[in-house]
Amino acid sequence: MSLVANKAVEEVYPNYRQYIVSRSGFAGIQRYAQTWAGDNSTSWKSLKFNIPVILGLGLSGVANQGCDIGGFYGEVPEPELFVRWVQNGIFQPRFSIHSCNNDNTVTEPWMYPSYTKYIREAIKLRYKLVPYMYSLV
Incomplete structure (x- = not known):
């Protein structure tokens, strides 16, 4: 989910750094999103x-x-x-x-x-x- 969100933001705003905040995720979430406890x-x-x-x-x-x-x-x-x-x-x-x-x-x-x-x-x-x-x- 975080990967998809990251790619969508990148597609819509190609000249901006993506920043995704996600409530939860699977292994690898650290590559695409910030989360909390x-x-x-x-x-x-x-x-x-x-x-x-x-x-x-x-x-x-x-x-x-x-x-x-x-x-x-x-x-x-x-x-x-x-x-x-x-x-x-x-x-x-x-x-x-x-x-x-x-x-x-x-x-x-x-x-x-x-x-x-x-x-x-x-x-x-x-x-x-x-x-x-x-x-x-």
Whole structure:
């Protein structure tokens, strides 16, 4: 599926670099698409679990991936959990704060005014690392 999507984008936009994001795939997905570790919950357990999943994917050759920073579903994450998730996530090739909380809100950095400085510092470091990550991908 990722190969077909890649070829379709290449055909329609021949002078642009293709960039496919795919929810799942078979062996070889790393050649054509970026993926993520699935819809995770907004919990410390999920943050802890995502670390070996992401490392395992990388060791298996699927290095261009990450997780939903802050958790995708569940209660709005407590401020420290969100900060720690951002601090971890800045080192993942896919950095996406992406959620659908149980109360129909989405998690955003400005939800935590007293913690925004820590989130900002982490994201600034991420921007410094982006050229290196881009070259590696």
